[in-house]
């Protein structure tokens with residue numbers, strides 16, 4: 001391909017709580033190993049992302065204060081974001097970024113922060129934080145493992161990313177984790193998300209290539225280490241997930 | 245009184261079993277007498293507390309060494325820095341009738357524990373080393389940690405000794421309403437960053453603007469300045485310059501004092517500077533401090549050499565910034581080497597290993613002289629994946645979850661490659677097991693039948 005695949009990393013200077021740097025690194029390397037030119041553009045705080053030239057957008061999580069600054073900036077371009085999402089722009093939102101996609105999210109003190117309203121989703125504050133290793137089964141991507149740490153309880157009216165095998169998921173009650181809508185994926189799973197879940201990483205690259213109008217046949221990569229890491233979490237930390 | 249007896253009994257039993265004093269006696273005593281920490285703490289004449297994300301163990305140990313040159317100060321052992329551990333430290337110097345025999349204490353205190361103990365101890369001097377990201381799953385988020393330290397500072401009657409190069413620590417000092425002495429490094433030693441490292445203090449906590457940096461020391465520590473309000477780095481009351489193991493300290497208009505440091509690396513120079521500044525604030529003169537530092541023995545896992553065959557250097561890693569300073573210390577020792585990294589995810593390590601991706605393991609690859617990377621521990625596989633994406637050649641990554649197996653393999657490979665040094669990095673719960681294994685391997689490395697065979701055996705079973 002002539003043009004590089006362009007990944008926008010939104011506000012890494014604010015939203016860096018859960019090592020989203022790892023997600024970026026995995027996407028970048030898996031493109032490089034296949035000879036796909038890739039360009040990662042960090043969007044600094046206060047700046048609006050140039051969606052017209054993006055093929056994949058990453059939105060991570062931060063502390064409440066930082067999250068509110070991000071919400072403020074992005075609310076100003078809500079219509080552009082909605083149009084891009086409806087047109088199939090791939091977007092990965094993790095933790096706080098996931099909550100931001102909905103109508104609102106609630107802080108620990110009960111205040112409600114208005115979200116972007118891209119999805120029919122809302123997040124209320126729970127009294128306890130849901131913390132720990134998590135495994136889910138996704139119809140499209142198989143088993144996904146990682147770590148979750150959130151006080152928010154999220155509910156939505158879309159397709160979930162997967163069914164919780166062990167851990168809490170969206171709200172610790174209904175047994176679902178994450179969301180899928182068009183090419184948007186939202187999830188509480190970090191750890192980071194992509195290194196131990198290469199199928200999901202490749203799905204993001206594939207949809208980004210399709211969105212860019214490029215051939216999207218991905219050559220397989222040797223993923224022995226990645227698979228071993230996923231298996232190790234299941235065996236040592238989430239034995240319950242394997243019997244479900 | 246029952247709490248004291250139970251606690252002391254537990255201490256005595258642990259000693260009988262050859263174990264060090266941990267948090268356990270204090271936990272037991274506090275369960276029976278919840279007010280015990282306050283009762284014992286109230287008997288202290290003066291108390292110095294060291295808190296912060298990184299460097300508090302080394303800083304508190306250096307400070308204890310300096311203060312002990314003047315008279316006896318009691319001190320808590322590494323890692324026992326929550327209420328139970330503090331109680332254990334006091335119990336060790338308490339008579340069976342409940343009287344504290346040593347009336348001055350230098351204590352390392354966990355940031356989240358600080359608000360709960362600040363009213364129970366007569367804290368005269370409070371040292372704040374820095375505020376970095378640490379163990380998110382324990383504290384929730386960074387802002388909570390800031391708030392906890394600030395609450396404690398406001399309720400204290402302490403003089404603060406604060407790292408002025410850290411914008412978050414500076415913010416706490418400004419908002420805390422207590423008298424402050426700042427320490428900081430010489431601006432001439434600041435470097436331009438070579439990579440977008442994680443920077444928790446990159447924003448002004450007063451107005452929210454992005455802080456401008458003229459240079460960095462390490463992590464978010466550096467020469468910062470807010471472009472849109474008057475928040476800025478203070479001129480340090482204690483200004484340090486570090487070179488070749490010597491720290492030169494200028495305090496106000498007084499003549500400069502030079503200290504030989506018993507610890508390696510720039511981040512340890514920071515810790516030494518904090519300890520020297522605090523000892524000066526307590527009232528010690530430079531000669532006494534120098535004499536105390538000369539008697540210092542470095543704590544476990546700070547670039548600690550073992551006479552295995554070939555040599556192993558053991559390091560504790562626990563969060564991105566601390567890990568980066570260890571990686572910097574390792575890559576600054578040039579020459580081919582083998583690296584063995586053991587990552588556990590137990591409660592004391594932090595159950596979330598996301599931080600591995602914020603630490604700059606790329607520097608090991610860029611250094612170009614790491615021949616082999618062996619990964620180990622309960623998260624050996626995660627660490628192997630991390631090194632793969634850092635750019636390490638897959639055939640130079642070996643994953644051996646069993647710690648002893650990993651260390652033995654590393655040493656064998658290092659020996660075959662021409663006696664390369666092995667650098668071992670471990671998280672907290674793997675540190676003591678690694679040290680025990682390395683002591684055994686030290687014993688094995690001595691030629692059989694050499695003199696002192698009995699000593700070999702003793703070391704081997706230590």
Ligand SMILES: [Zn+2]
Pocket residue numbers: 448449450451452453470471472473474475
């Ligand atoms: Zn400002």
